[in-house]
Amino acid sequence: ATHLVWFRHDLRVTDNRALFAACEDADAQVIAVYIATPEQWRAHEMAPRQASFIYQHLAALQLALAERGIPLYYQQCALFADSVDWLQRFIRQQGVDALFYNNQVEINEVQRDAALDRALPAQVRVHRFDDSLLLPPGSVTTGDGNMYKVYTPFRRAFLQRLSESDTRSLPAPAVRGNGQQPPLVALQPFDYPQQESQGDFPIGEEAARARLRRFCRENVGDYLAQRDLPAVDGTSSLSPYLAIGVLSPRQCFNRLRTECPDVLERTDGGAFGWLNELIWREFYRHLLVAWPALCKHRPFVAWTDGVRWRHAPQDLLAWQQGKTGYPIVDAAMRQLNATGWMHNRLRMIVASFLVKDLLIDWRLGESYFMSQLLDGDLAANNGGWQWGASTGTDAAPYFRIFNPTTQGERFDPQGHFIKTWLPELVEVPEKAIHQPHRWAEKQRRMLDYPLPIIDHAVARKDTLAAFEAAKQRA
Numbered sequence: 158a159t160h161l162v163w164f165r166h167d168l169r170v171t172d173n174r175a176l177f178a179a180c181e182d183a184d185a186q187v188i189a190v191y192i193a194t195p196e197q198w199r200a201h202e203m204a205p206r207q208a209s210f211i212y213q214h215l216a217a218l219q220l221a222l223a224e225r226g227i228p229l230y231y232q233q234c235a236l237f238a239d240s241v242d243w244l245q246r247f248i249r250q251q252g253v254d255a256l257f258y259n260n261q262v263e264i265n266e267v268q269r270d271a272a273l274d275r276a277l278p279a280q281v282r283v284h285r286f287d288d289s290l291l292l293p294p295g296s297v298t299t300g301d302g303n304m305y306k307v308y309t310p311f312r313r314a315f316l317q318r319l320s321e322s323d324t325r326s327l328p329a330p331a332v333r334g335n336g337q338q339p340p341l342v343a344l345q346p347f348d349y350p351q352q353e354s355q356g357d358f359p360i361g362e363e364a365a366r367a368r369l370r371r372f373c374r375e376n377v378g379d380y381l382a383q384r385d386l387p388a389v390d391g392t393s394s395l396s397p398y399l400a401i402g403v404l405s406p407r408q409c410f411n412r413l414r415t416e417c418p419d420v421l422e423r424t425d426g427g428a429f430g431w432l433n434e435l436i437w438r439e440f441y442r443h444l445l446v447a448w449p450a451l452c453k454h455r456p457f458v459a460w461t462d463g464v465r466w467r468h469a470p471q472d473l474l475a476w477q478q479g480k481t482g483y484p485i486v487d488a489a490m491r492q493l494n495a496t497g498w499m500h501n502r503l504r505m506i507v508a509s510f511l512v513k514d515l516l517i518d519w520r521l522g523e524s525y526f527m528s529q530l531l532d533g534d535l536a537a538n539n540g541g542w543q544w545g546a547s548t549g550t551d552a553a554p555y556f557r558i559f560n561p562t563t564q565g566e567r568f569d570p571q572g573h574f575i576k577t578w579l580p581e582l583v584e585v586p587e588k589a590i591h592q593p594h595r596w597a598e599k600q601r602r603m604l605d606y607p608l609p610i611i612d613h614a615v616a617r618k619d620t621l622a623a624f625e626a627a628k629q630r631a
């Protein structure tokens with residue numbers, strides 16, 4: 158029998174359910190395929206640096222598979238629809254008996270898989286797995302079988318389910334007895350812009366697992382105290398790996414449990430705090446499956462679509478470039494632009510600033526993030542934006558508006574983070590760093606740094622009025 162493993166956002170050999178299942182029959186011939194879809198990526202605004210990250214991991218995957226006697230075929234198709242046609246032919250040519258893949262949750266991906274399903278002849282068996290989550294979408298529901306709209310009861314039910322589920326990680330498959338070390342053909346570069354990240358994100362499953370081990374051993378205990386401080390390396394920085402499946406959430410959970418066996422009992426500890434973030438990841442993915450409209454630029458709370466957003470391209474540009482005159486916002490955006498990663502607290506601050514200070518449509522922020530993020534992930538990004546914009550389920554209420562100055566004072570009190578990314582402010586003393594122009598004025602100095610593009614107090618009132626008007630119109 159010939160088994161085909163179709164790799165998508167699961168670029169690893171360890172703990173990969175589809176790959177493991179395809180290899181279970183020792184006599185089967187196992188082959189693998191990856192299909193790049195540059196036009197589709199453009200439509201999804203995938204960041205060029207995420208494309209590079211995928212490309213480099215693909216090369217690593219090709220090698221890891223070859224060592225196990227599994228050849229990786231590689232093809233570029235413009236769109237998902239083209240990939241379905243190509244794959245159908247490929248399956249026929251190769252005489253594939255069974256296809257194995259791990260499910261994705263986004264609507265275009267789900268529709269692509271359904272189209273392939275319809276197109277394949279009945280004798281080709283299709284084996285699908287829920288591999289990118291700790292628990293499958295649709296498996297954590299309210300008493301009447303619906304998806305939760307609020308996070309805390311979801312988490313309660315989730316933890317109950319988790320304790321009853323088999324979440325063991327699977328090993329990488331053994332070397333195929335009947336396989337041959339296939340020749341390593343250099344992968345043709347994607348027809349897509351490429352960009353290296355300046356961040357510290359080494360390539361490979363081993364590097365990701367080493368980071369996970371180190372984090373769970375050394376940092377997780379301080380997670381709650383440190384996770385909101387962007388100047389401190391207090392979070393795992395694993396999101397780029399989780400986003401494209403170089404690492405699985407089961408590997409994260411199991412490593413956490415190995416290092417902190419009482420994680421589920423000590424709910425006030427750092428380990429539970431970190432697990433809580435992994436559960437947010439699950440929550441947003443489960444939501445996307447329950448409400449596919451979230452994939453189509455729809456807000457969860459319908460009346461928020463009536464907010465009259467400002468058309469302010471200059472302000473949008475200032476925000477994108479990190480030139481708003483609010484140091485914490487600007488430092489965060491420059492970190493994003495340079496590395497493709499941004500600290501979670503800062504993502505919340507800059508999202509709030511765009512939507513609630515500049516009154517710019519959250520979808521423009523969501524799409525700019527996607528175009529820059531190394532860890533771009535529709536569910537988490539959309540969830541984060543809809544949370545910050547108060548358009549999502551269980552989101553921040555619309556009248557909760559971060560003050561960008563006090564957020565900076567609270568979470569970067571000495572301005573260490575700000576000074577890392579805004580070299581034009583290095584000479585500003587600590588206590589003046591969040592309002593540098595006030596200090597500069599007193600000193601009669603000129604700063605090569607923009608004045609605030611908006612007055613927060615005024616903006617706050619305008620935003621409240623805009624949301625209230627939309628609510629009344631609804």
Ligand code: FAD
Pocket residue numbers: 384392393394395396397399400434435437438439441499500501502504505508526530532533534535537538539540541542545
């Ligand atoms: P850790 O604190 O170490 O958390 C561990 C893992 O849990 C993360 O790697 C991530 O996979 C998951 N996670 C953590 N926080 C969240 C969260 N709030 N929602 C969903 N999953 C979470 N995360 C992405 O992976 N991709 C995105 O495109 C993305 N866009 C975001 C946009 C906005 C506006 C906001 C507010 C948040 C966004 N997040 C996104 C969530 C979060 O900011 C990042 O996952 C986190 O900062 C990654 O850093 P870390 O790996 O060190 O996280």
